[in-house]
Amino acid sequence: WPTPPRGYLPPREGTWIIGILMMGLIIINGFLGYTLRWDERAVYALRVALNLFHRIPWIGDELVVLIQGGWTQGQATLSRFYTLHVVIIPLLLLALAGYHMYLVVYHGVTTIPERINPVETADEQRALYEKLKHSPKHGTRFFPHVLAESQMFAFCIIAAVLALATFLGPALLMPKGNYLSTSMPEEEWWWHWFSALSAYTPPALTDVVYLGLPILSFLILLGLPLVDHGANRGLRRRPIALSFVVGSVVALLTLTGLRLESSWTAWPTNHLAPLPDTAELTPAALQGHGLFTRYGCLSCHSIGSVGGRVGPPLTSLSTRLSLDELKRYISAPPPDVAMPAYGHRLSDDELNALANFVLVAQTFPRTY
Known part of the structure; x- marks a missing residue:
């Protein structure tokens, strides 16, 4: 330096x-x-x-x-x-x-x-x-002594890069290029x-x-x-x-x-939201359980102390919302809420399934 x-x-x-x-x-x-x-x-x-x-x-x-x-x-x-x-x-x-x-x-x-x-x-x-x-x-003469030392250092760096690419492979060094599906880049x-x-x-x-x-x-x-x-x-x-x-x-x-360790970042996750042992889900709520992770909801909202801390935990809401209120909230959140609108991303069946799961998740214990 x-x-x-x-x-x-x-x-x-x-x-x-x-x-x-x-x-x-x-x-x-x-x-x-x-x-x-x-x-x-x-x-x-x-x-x-x-x-x-x-x-x-x-x-x-x-x-x-x-x-x-x-x-x-x-x-x-x-x-x-x-x-x-x-x-x-x-x-x-x-x-x-x-x-x-x-x-x-x-x-x-x-x-x-x-x-x-x-x-x-x-x-x-x-x-x-x-x-x-x-x-x-x-x-020390620049040529060949200093130049040789510099070239040796450059050779070591290039050799290290080639070794990482050869033995680890690009897939382990960098994520694969995403050209088709929607993801959450960082x-x-x-x-x-x-x-x-x-x-x-x-x-x-x-x-x-x-x-x-x-x-x-x-x-x-x-x-x-x-x-x-x-x-x-x-x-x-x-x-x-x-x-x-x-x-x-x-x-x-x-x-x-x-x-x-940031609490302000919605880190992507592929894990399903944990369910308590006593949970009973309808077919629609069971479908919404998968959609909750698929659309990144668990990255912002925690359930049973598992998940992100950007949004409020769904098991500790001060006021529980009805099914219709949840559908409206998910489709078009209030302007002062840092949550994307999902109305244009979800079909009617997906919106109904996701709202059914959140409706049930509000009744889960805070920790389990």
Whole structure:
């Protein structure tokens, strides 16, 4: 991680800035490659990203239309993303990588003596670099030594990816592409921390977090060479920077843990709702028992302490609803209730069966 040892100090400002630009392009290209699957998970991720652009004041709608190539997502969106992912961004990365490599060879990397002794100016660094590059102990030729070490590291990463794909298989590494059936997609695990941060952010500050955090983080990384001109480059001489990095890692892990245990998320489940031993279900209620899981009801509502906590537990309702009231509620919930309307998704028989099961579930014990 180049931030703790101050890899952006003179004369390596350009090396740092080019590296940050490359990092941004790699993140964008990775996201574009993810969406090129063009299954339900990819479309869901694209909608989340477009929602961020939509929140930009004044030009949000125009940016969304520009990105997706029209008022809706379709062939134009896929063509633009493919061109960016395969042609434009790789060419930009190739150009930046070549210039970045030149700067690394010309200015070198942060050496051990630089981390031990303060280096005030770029001239001091150049003089130290000239001295070290001819030293048998500290000097290392970029070709073939440094290049060989980098290539060996890249080979290990590629070998690990190939080994996972060969011995575990894609099905165990990533869910299969869903092109036909309706499902409940969720963000990938590496974005869990951002999901938890969004959930804990007050509604009045959501736009600030969604837009401000990524933009501000990127600008801070780009601006570090312009505002930080300290002489100490080693970790031991910079406890505040080291504490910030460690704190950031702990915060990311904590937010990820909160997301995995989140009570605000309707986690999909294929398990049937548990029934008490004394339960007696009519044929319609028995059919509704399966529909209750099929349509994700158990992901939000618990029965007998099993299920989600997003909605109220059906065995602890303050007021029990009649069959007709349940049908109306399931078909078209009140506007202030965070529940999707199922009137257009259920047939009349399915709606009747689901309402019959919920009617009986209201009489179940709270725990069993």
